[in-house]
Amino acid sequence: xxxxxxxxxxxLLYLATFIVGIGIAIFLGTDLTWEEPISKIHWIWSIMLSVxxxxxxxxxxxxxxxxxxxxxxxCYLGLTFFAVGIFFDLLFLIPYLLSGIGDASALVGHxxxxxFWVSVILIVLTPVVVGGWSDLKKKK
Numbered sequence: 001x002x003x004x005x006x007x008x009x010x011x012l013l014y015l016a017t018f019i020v021g022i023g024i025a026i027f028l029g030t031d032l033t034w035e036e037p038i039s040k041i042h043w044i045w046s047i048m049l050s051v052x053x054x055x056x057x058x059x060x061x062x063x064x065x066x067x068x069x070x071x072x073x074x075c076y077l078g079l080t081f082f083a084v085g086i087f088f089d090l091l092f093l094i095p096y097l098l099s100g101i102g103d104a105s106a107l108v109g110h111x112x113x114x115x116f117w118v119s120v121i122l123i124v125l126t127p128v129v130v131g132g133w134s135d136l137k138k139k140k
Contacts (some may be wrong), residue, residue: 074131078124
């Protein structure tokens with residue numbers, strides 16, 4: 001695994017999904033103050049676009065000739081996506097909550113939402129599929 005490449009691609013994926021999430025919220029008129037739960041349609045759009053982005057960024061990762069294309073490598077990349085996402089969420093959200101601006105219970109509700117975990121699982125599994133598919137494609 002090229003850890004440095006995986007880390008930077010994960011950072012860029014995090015930023016891209018963050019921007020897309022804000023765009024979806026603006027488009028759908030979603031309240032971004034955490035006072036109301038995110039609507040199901042918002043989750044569905046977010047998940048679809050996040051999985052698409054995870055697939056594109058995974059393909060970018062596997063373009064490097066030094067990186068072995070396989071499902072196991074994809075699993076490591078997916079776990080890197082997860083770790084970087086959690087790290088940046090904590091990095092940005094903890095100061096937000098400590099400042100007294102944010103509502104901790106609403107934020108916890110966001111992370112308890114089943115749709116959040118569906119999106120996490122799909123984003124982690126996407127590079128596994130891309131890596132496995134790339135491996136099969138190379139073998140043909």
